[in-house]
Amino acid sequence: MIKAVLFDLDGVLVSTDEYHYRSWKKLSADEGFDFFDHEFNHKFRGVARMECIEIITKTSGKHYTPEQKQELANRKNRYFVESLANVTTEVLLPGAVAALNELRSRGIKTAVASNSRNAVTIIKQVNIAHLLDAVVDGHQIENSKPDPEVFLLAAKKVNVPPPLCLVVEDAIAGIESARRAGMKALGIGTRDRLPNADIVVPDLSAISVDNLLKI
Incomplete structure (x- = not known):
């Protein structure tokens, strides 16, 4: 019986995709990356920021030192954080609040x-x-998904053993993280994109809490 449900945030409870996209787009304009568009942005789903920087700089063909890459990451995050002042409850995804309640x-x-x-x-x-x-x-973890650290720490915080936790995720890396943590996984999206989810x-509006707890 499931005793705890551990949610990824973006793409599961909320959608700030457009805010992230605009931040990456602004950074790309700064650097002259003319290839960045919504399709390219999909490569960043569930990927840590520094890994995204590696992807975008490699695609650009330009050379960046580690220090310059860190500056790019910091600048992108600054653009995103500044945009968060405009975030409202409109970004909540269907079924999110009802499921939590x-x-x-x-x-x-x-x-x-x-x-x-x-996230906070x-x-x-x-x-x-x-x-x-x-x-x-x-801020609390050293290893990003697909490492299981984030879910194992969440399980510890709610004092529930990993096998009794259900993860809700929208990214391949997140589903893999749940698997490595020994937890069941509910995927948000499509089966072809998340083949390893239970x-x-x-x-979340498409599944009842009764069925969610039976996974």
């Missing part, structure tokens, strides 16, 4: 487990902090 009413622990270092800010902006028992973000649904 019902899980808590049943005594199921809830947590956000995200690679993002901006976003959670406050969309007013769901009171619906979570724990938050683990990029069940895949388009969003």
